Amino acid sequence: MAGKLYALGRWAARRRRWVVAGWLLLLAVVGGLGITLHGNLSTQFSVPGIEAQRATDLLKKEFPEAAGADARVVFAAPPGATLLSGKEQAAIASSLHNAASVAGAISVSDPVTGQTMSADHTIGFADVQFAKAAGEVPKSATDALISAMGPARDAGLTVEYDGSAMDPTVSVSGPAEIIGIVVAFLVLALALGSLVAAGLPMVTAFVGVAIGVLGVEFVAGFVQMTETATTLALMIGLAVGIDYALFLVSRHREQLACQGDDELDVQDSIGHATATAGSAVAFAGLTVIIALAALSATGIPFLTVMGLAAAFTVLLAVLVSLTLVPAVLAFAGERLRPRAKQRRSRSARPDSAGAWGLAWARMITRRPVAALLVCLAALGTVALPVGHLRLGLPGSETQPVASTQHRGYDLLGQGLGPGYNATVTVAVDTARVPEAQRTALLDNLADTLRGDTGVAAVAPPVTNQAGTVSLLSVIPTTGPDDQATTDLVHRMRERDKQAVTQAGGVMYVTGTTATAIDVSAKLADALPLFIAIITILAIVLLTIAFRSLLVPLKAVLGFLLSTAASLGFAVWVFQDGNLTDAFGVAAAAPVVAFLPVLLVGVLFGLAMDYEVFLVSRMREHFEHTGDAREAVAHGVARSGRVVVAAALIMMVVFGGFIFTDDPVIKSIAFSLAFGVLFDAFVVRLTIVPAVMALLGHRAWWLPRWLDRVLPDVDIEGARLPAPTPTANTPATTPVRQLDHV
Structure with missing residues (x-):
């Protein structure tokens, strides 16, 4: 695999203009389709086969007027009055009369005749039934309904809205997301030591994400898709797109930093970076794609679509990293070569950029048992709340406190009792x-x-x-x-x-409540099978990558531990109601039903990114020296900075989405951000070196019969051609000369 990627990297560098033009053309075509022919996104989570869904299907066929979306209008009388007072009752009657003429509305109930009022007649509600299903009711109709309530508002009544027709749309363009992108750029600049180098991963990642998200928007015109699917594709695509490009740019600059007989030609360095770091990217990306696509094994359509949409953006991120990034690196040419005072020989000791990683690795490998016990105790403690995990679907109480849905929910609970929110x-x-x-x-x-x-x-x-x-x-x-x-x-x-x-x-x-119960049960039943699929997948892929049995087992156990910790922390915050103000959580509620399955799939892929990139450098050193303990220190020293930077980038990208209003996106982003924190810093940078030090050379043991059966993917690039020395080539070689190398 490394040889083919080496050739691909050099080809992309030589044909950089054609490669960049091809990607820009693809962006223009997909962008045009996504903008002009995009479909409608749903806010509903349906699961075929469950009882609640069978009832919905029956109603659509036999009782269509009762199967459409509904809007609940909640009225609260002003102080000193009731809904039955002359002025207030007349205002409500006038408002409901206006509501009956809203386009698409087929019935409007009355809180007086329907007796849907509190005992003191100060709070009541009316239901407006629409002919179309939720997601198909146009915004013009909901806006008209809000305008229809003008007489009630003018009379001093408080009017709030709830129901499936009034579900808020997901918005992910707030200041928190922009701040996250800015912080990601600063992390890149610090990690790479160059503003030009820091800009490259951002630009290439945006190209891949734009194509991916706009492509998903286009497909939504033919496949029912939730708003969460596009947001997840955006989050995952942006995070892995930046990280994968970072891996290649970092390896390229590391190679360009060599001097003397080890100094590399730019195109040769691009080829070697694509072969080595690119192999890790391709392998890690494959695990992410398969893990996300494996969500289809749950048999739940909206999860299948969600996983495939995110997998598509990850595939684009991999392709961008292996073709567009080398092309852009070729355009940058010598500008990415570190200054002379930063350059070093390959045989020299790690420079200051890797000194902290080497020191950290030495500290962990000197006391591996103590480091392992401390980490296991810490993650185990954080994971404890998983024991009382409850699953559900987000209701109106989880919407922002200032939203009309949340206020309406509170008014109903206060006036008529909590059960009126659980019909x-x-x-x-x-x-x-x-x-x-x-x-x-x-x-x-x-x-x-x-x-x-x-x-x-x-x-x-x-x-x-x-x-x-x-x-x-x-x-x-x-x-x-x-x-x-x-x-x-x-x-x-x-x-x-x-x-x-x-x-x-x-x-x-x-009904909504029964649907949430059914979906939660269905997903809870699917989780063990999905975890089993992911576990087997991880063992097989990592065994092929590292030609070892113990390394994959260690990687899988670490992944399960970090996943449990992330889910436990989510339970502690979202379900138990801790730190709700800090993270903008409107109310304590059961964890989103599909979060555990989604977290397992996504975090598995992201965890394997760090595992492959870190352990491949250990394997590479072990192949050359045979020194297992020194290979651990070398791997952390060489990869530690990049893994830290990649993890920080993912954390700030996901962290920016924590402060969106949508409770589903909030919980997903929260779990992924802290899942990356636990996995990268605790598991990969601490537990992995400790375990590898304890295992020693046994970490790389593989039965001979299995060694003969497994394909040799050469992820470390051991059989690459020797680098082309350019010790006599001036560092100021013009970029245009690279076409003739």
Whole structure:
């Protein structure tokens, strides 16, 4: 593999104008398609096969007017008045009359006639039903609904909005993301010691990310895709795009720093950097791509699309690093060669850039057991909250405190009780029930539901025109995230279905709350299989890369430990409600249901980036010297600075997304940022050197029969052609002369 990448790097350097032009043309074409033909992105997470989704499918077919999106308008009377006061009641009636004329609205309830008011009549709500599904209701319709409430606001009432039709759109263009990019540039400048060199990874990464995200936007016109998918593609693509380019630029400048007989020609250095660091990039990128694509093994469409979208941007980041980066390096030419006072011979001791890494490695390898125990204890402590992990989907309480959804949620809980935010819908298909028995069946079911201690109220049934499908709205006594509400849904499915089934009908429990419960259970069931797939994948790939059995096992155990710590920290903050003000968390709530699966897939790939880049330098030194302990120190000294810089870049890129308003993006970014922190600094830079020192030469042991079977990918570039010496070539060789080298 190294030989082919060496040839690719030199080809890209020689044909740099064609390579850059090709990428810019691709950007223009994909960008044009993504901007002009982009599809609509959804905020809903649906999972085929779960009961709640089967009920939704039934409603779309048999009761379409009840399957569309809804908007809940919450009214709060001004101090000293009620919703039944003359002026206030007239203002509400006028507002609801206006709402009935909003395009797409098919029904509007009334808090007075529907008795959806608090006991003191100060807080109430009205539901506006739309014909179209959530995500298909145009913004013009929701804006018109807000305008329709003008009479109520003019009368002094507080008006807030909630419901699937009012879901906020995801915005990721805030100042925190911009600050993150600026900090990433500063980290690059410090790591590479050159503003020109620092700018190259930023530029090339933006090209890959722009193509990736705009391509995903275009595909969204043909495939149902959530807003989270494009944001995840942006986060992952930007982080790995900068990191992969950093690996190549750093190796290139390290080689250009050599002097005397070891001084390299620019194009030869580009070829060697692409072969060595590029091999690590290609291998690490492959693990990220496969891990993200493996999300399809969960059998959950929105996760599959999310994983494939992110995998596509990672693939582009790899291709950009192996072609566009060498071409741009060729354009930069001698400008990237360190100044004479910074240059050194390969045989010299590591310069100050690697001195701290060498000192750190020496300290760890002198006391590997102590370092290992301290790290295991620290990560184990952080991971403890995983023991009480609860999964769910983000509700209105997790929206920003200042948002209308959050305020509406609080008003309903305050006035009518927490269960009004957790309404459960019971759908009953009575097509096979004799028509004369349908009313009695529904009345008996409603009475049974009212008799449950976990039910606060049951609304009268609503039936479609054919009389074959009916809906009952059940109000629990507890909120949507309460375990008691989950238990109620399970009781309804296990106990109350029996009478309906015996009468010939089919009963489904659905609604937002039931959907969240079903999705969480589905994802919890998929997690063990996914972890098993990722674990086996890691062992196989790393065994091929490093021709060792113990190194892959160590890498996988470290990855699982850092993942557990990251998830434990997320539980401690988002579910347990600690440090909520610091991270802008609106309310303590169950962890987003698909976060563990997504975290395992993404963090696995990112962890393997650092593992491959760090251990490949250890392997490279061991192949040349046979000294296992010195190989550990050499690997950390040579790669430590780059791994630290790469980790910091990922952390600040992900960290910028922590302060977005969307609770899903916030939790994903938080978990990834701290997952990188734990994995890079604790696992890869501390636990890995300690374990490698304890294993010694045994770390590189591989049975002979397996050695014969495994393909030799030569990730260290041991069989590359000898570098072309340019000791007599002036350092000021014009860039244009490189075409003739």
